[in-house]
Amino acid sequence: xxxxxxxxxxxxxxxxxxxxxxxxxxxxxxxxxxxxxxxxxxxxxxxxxxxxxxxxxxxxxxxxxxxxxxxxxxxxxxxxxxxxxxxxxxxxxxxxxxxxxxxxxxxxxxxxxxxxxxxxxxxxxxxxxxxxxxxxxxxxxxxxxxxxxxxxxxxxxxxxxxxxxxxxxxxxxxxxxxxxxxxxxxxxxxxxxxxxxxxxxxxxxxxxxxxxxxxxxxxxxxxxxxxxxxxxxxxxxxx
Amino acid sequence: xxxxxxxxxxxxxxxxxxxxxxxxxxxxxxxxxxxxxxxxxxxxxxxxxxxxxxxxxxxxxxxxxxxxxxxxxxxxxxxxxxxxxxxxxxxxxxxxxxxxxxxxxxxxxxxxxxxxxxxxxxxxxxxxxxxxxxxxxxxxxxxxxxxxxxxxxxxxxxxxxxxxxxxxxxxxxxxxxxxxxxxxxxxxxxxxxxxxxxxxxxxxxxxxxxxxxxxxxxxxxxxxxxxxxxxxxxxxxxx
DNA sequence: CGGTTCGTTGACATAGCTCAATATTCGTGG
DNA sequence: CCACGAATATTGAGCTATGTCAACGAACCG
Numbered sequence: 001x002x003x004x005x006x007x008x009x010x011x012x013x014x015x016x017x018x019x020x021x022x023x024x025x026x027x028x029x030x031x032x033x034x035x036x037x038x039x040x041x042x043x044x045x046x047x048x049x050x051x052x053x054x055x056x057x058x059x060x061x062x063x064x065x066x067x068x069x070x071x072x073x074x075x076x077x078x079x080x081x082x083x084x085x086x087x088x089x090x091x092x093x094x095x096x097x098x099x100x101x102x103x104x105x106x107x108x109x110x111x112x113x114x115x116x117x118x119x120x121x122x123x124x125x126x127x128x129x130x131x132x133x134x135x136x137x138x139x140x141x142x143x144x145x146x147x148x149x150x151x152x153x154x155x156x157x158x159x160x161x162x163x164x165x166x167x168x169x170x171x172x173x174x175x176x177x178x179x180x181x182x183x184x185x186x187x188x189x190x191x192x193x194x195x196x197x198x199x200x201x202x203x204x205x206x207x208x209x210x211x212x213x214x215x216x217x218x219x220x221x222x223x224x225x226x227x228x229x230x231x232x233x234x235x236x237x238x239x
Numbered sequence: 240x241x242x243x244x245x246x247x248x249x250x251x252x253x254x255x256x257x258x259x260x261x262x263x264x265x266x267x268x269x270x271x272x273x274x275x276x277x278x279x280x281x282x283x284x285x286x287x288x289x290x291x292x293x294x295x296x297x298x299x300x301x302x303x304x305x306x307x308x309x310x311x312x313x314x315x316x317x318x319x320x321x322x323x324x325x326x327x328x329x330x331x332x333x334x335x336x337x338x339x340x341x342x343x344x345x346x347x348x349x350x351x352x353x354x355x356x357x358x359x360x361x362x363x364x365x366x367x368x369x370x371x372x373x374x375x376x377x378x379x380x381x382x383x384x385x386x387x388x389x390x391x392x393x394x395x396x397x398x399x400x401x402x403x404x405x406x407x408x409x410x411x412x413x414x415x416x417x418x419x420x421x422x423x424x425x426x427x428x429x430x431x432x433x434x435x436x437x438x439x440x441x442x443x444x445x446x447x448x449x450x451x452x453x454x455x456x457x458x459x460x461x462x463x464x465x466x467x468x469x470x471x472x473x474x475x476x477x478x
Numbered sequence: 479c480g481g482t483t484c485g486t487t488g489a490c491a492t493a494g495c496t497c498a499a500t501a502t503t504c505g506t507g508g
Numbered sequence: 509c510c511a512c513g514a515a516t517a518t519t520g521a522g523c524t525a526t527g528t529c530a531a532c533g534a535a536c537c538g
Contacts, residue, residue, distance in 0.1 A: 043469075061379045064465055069382040071375040083372075086365040086478050091372055091470035114361055118354045125364045126325040132367065133322075133330055135374035136310040140300045142381040143308040143426020147493085178516065187382020192494050194518060226303055230282075231330035239325050386525085418485065431526050433486060 001027055001103055004077030004165040005051055009123050011164045012130075013239045019120045022113070027051070029104040033096040035176075040081050042093035048104040049085050052078045055100030056176050060184070061092045070185040072134065073097070073158065077165040079127050085110050098176035122239050133231040142187055145226075147196045150186055152225035155206060159215060160229050171215040175208065240266055240342055243316030243404040244290055248362050250403045251369075252478040258359045261352070266290070268343040272335040274415075279320050281332035287343040288324050291317045294339030295415050299423070300331045309424040311373065312336070312397065316404040318366050324349050337415035361478050372470040381426055384465075386435045389425055391464035394445060398454060399468050410454040414447065 002024050009015050015023075030053070033039055039050055039057055052074050059072040059080070071092060074080045080094055085107050114121045134157070141150040162173045177185070183193040197208070205221045207214045215221055241263050248254050254262075269292070272278055278289055278296055291313050298311040298319070310331060313319045319333055324346050353360045373396070380389040401412045416424070422432040436447070444460045446453045454460055 059375070061375070063379075063383050067383045069379040071378045083368050086361055087368055087372065087472055088476060088478070089469060089472070092375060115357045118357075118360075121357075121360065121364075122325060122353055125360075125367070128364070128368055128371065129322050129326055132371040132374060133326065135371060135378060136298070136300070136331060139310045139374060139377055139381060139426075140302075140308040142378060144302050144306045179518095180516075187378075189495055190517085191496080191519090195494090198518090230328060233326055233328070237327060239327070417483085428527055429485085430487090430528080434526090437486090 001030065001053055002051065004053065005079065006077075007165045008077035009127065011234050011236070012126055013123060013236055015120075015123065019117065019123075022117065022120065026105045026109050026113070027103045028106050028109070031102055031104070033100040033102065035096055035098060037096050037100075038093055039096055039100065039102060040084070040090055040094040042090055044090050045088055046081070046084050046090065047108075048106050049082050049110065050080050050094070051103040051105060052076055052080050053101040053103050055102075056097040057094055057100055058097050058181070058185070059092050059094050068184045069187055070181070071138070072131065073154075073185065075158070075162055075165060076167055079124070082110075082124060082128055083131075097181060098174075119239075126233070126239055130231075130233055133233070137231050147186060147188060147192065148200060149225055151182075151193075151196060151200065152205065152221050153227055154185065155213060155215070156222055156225045156227035156229075157232075159213075160232060160234070164234065171218065173213055174211055175213045176211045240269065240292055241290065243292065244318065245316075246404045247316035247318075248366065250473050250475070251365055252362060252475055254359075254362065258356065258362075261356065261359065265344045265348050265352070266342040267345050267348070270341055270343070272339040272341065274335055274337060276335050276339075277332055278335055278339065278341060279323070279329055279333040281329055283329050284327055285320070285323050285329065286347075287345050288321050288349065289319050289333070290342045290344060291315055291319050292340040292342050294341075295336040296333055296339055297336050297420070297424070298331050298333050307423045308426055309420070310377070311370065312393075312424065314397070314401055314404060315406055318363070321349075321363060321367055322370075336420060337413075358478075365472070365478055369470075369472055372472070376470050386425060386427060386431065387439060388464055390421075390432075390435060390439065391444065391460050392466055393424065394452060394454070395461055395464045395466035395468075396471075398452075399471060399473070403473065410457065412452055413450055414452045415450045 006015060006020060040046060054076045057074045057080055058070045060068050060070045062068050081090065084090055141153050145153065159168065159173060162168045167173060179193055180190050183190045186193060205217050205224065207216065245254060245259060279285060293315045296313045296319055297309045299307050299309045301307050320329065323329055380392050384392060398407065398412060401407045406412060418432055419429050422429045425432060444456050444463065446455065
């Protein structure tokens with residue numbers, strides 16, 4: 001159940017055997033969600049946090065006029081709302097972008113961990129810090145990259161993150177979003193996203209067919225995206 | 240020295256007397272920076288974290304073409320790079336936007352805190368989580384708000400954050416950025432920022448003269464910005 | 479006073495939006 | 509297997525937002 005989370009945490013630091021056991025015992029419930037189902041509602045005050053075991057989920061906010069902005073994409077092994085443990089009130093919603101399998105961890109148990117397991121606590125803290133680093137990278141992408149480069153950057157990021165949790169097959173990975181949803185990620189209209197995709201298609205850097213993305217030229221894609229994975233902290237060191 | 244940090248933390252939860260003492264003893268050095276000086280360099284691996292005692296600082300990233308995107312603005316009481324404690328490598332730089340007074344806290348000492356002071360550790364963790372919440376709000380602003388509304392939102396946010404650390408005088412506060420720097424915050428060109436400012440000026444929601452912003456109509460400004468401070472977690476509860 | 483940075487303006491080019499129509503794909507029931 | 513409706517993808521037209529460039533004015537500093 002928590003294999004992906006472990007792969008995730010272990011990309012930053014060693015997780016000891018007792019810590020692993022402890023984590024797996026923390027799962028007090030699991031559940032599956034259908035596409036478009038809300039996993040956590042905006043404004044709610046959950047008493048548990050959600051670990052994404054499998055599938056794609058998105059954090060989002062709605063504007064008064066009905067426009068949606070997706071602020072993060074989550075994949076297997078991501079602790080999608082560990083935040084709620086300390087923030088208490090959800091300032092955004094989380095929705096399933098594919099069928100999702102999730103595990104719930106009780107906030108009381110997480111608090112116990114924070115009282116008794118300093119190293120593990122730091123790893124969980126780190127997990128939320130990486131989230132923040134990804135947010136910053138997205139801000140940069142929205143503010144200063146062309147849409148073409150922004151999209152390329154997103155694909156690079158997802159590819160690397162999926163690799164960590166073994167969800168890639170060579171240069172291929174499952175990407176279940178619709179164009180409308182992807183537009184909500186990039187903060188542009190569907191029409192413009194579609195046109196951006198066409199430009200990128202002509203450059204033959206990747207294909208996106210039947211919910212599968214295949215990277216055709218990793219070097220050129222990285223160049224276009226100016227992708228530097230430093231912000232993902234993918235190196236094992238004592239934390 | 241750490242009064243502002245305490246005001247900051249206490250806006251979320253009670254900080255006990257021993258915790259306060261502990262925090263103040265953690266400051267192992269202080270320093271002043273001039274405008275435009277780098278407080279922390281991108282790519283560095285600092286062995287201490289920086290607490291902003293007074294002034295304005297910005298986190299930023301440069302693109303290959305020299306364009307800059309500011310990903311966060313920090314004010315007195317903000318723990319500007321607490322991240323580095325666990326992320327180790329700075330994925331962005333931090334620059335002084337005004338003369339800055341900062342305090343340094345050693346990572347070794349922070350680690351001790353994380354081993355022995357669970358509640359205080361959670362408060363520090365929370366501090367970084369609020370940072371993340373602000374990032375998300377900025378992503379939403381960049382993706383789905385008009386520039387007018389984005390700017391209004393930024394002013395609302397800064398006003399509320401400055402109020403927490405007692406840096407406001409009625410509806411006035413010091414705002415030392417140039418238009419060029421503000422453009423780097425919003426991710427637009429200076430020219431366009433200037434024109435956006437003019438439109439807002441005509442609506443008389445606020446003035447910005449001599450580095451001082453005065454909010455003239457808080458209600459209308461909030462409306463325009465669709466500002467909802469929930470994401471700042473400004474309520475005292477056990478964390 | 480003179481240089482430098484900052485703010486403002488206008489002209490023009492490009493990116494991105496909305497709307498509306500059409501094509502394509504997919505799932506479902508017959 | 510086919511027919512149909514719903515969701516998704518694609519296209520084109522015209523409009524708005526935003527960018528670049530270049531000039532000029534204002535404020536600031538020594």
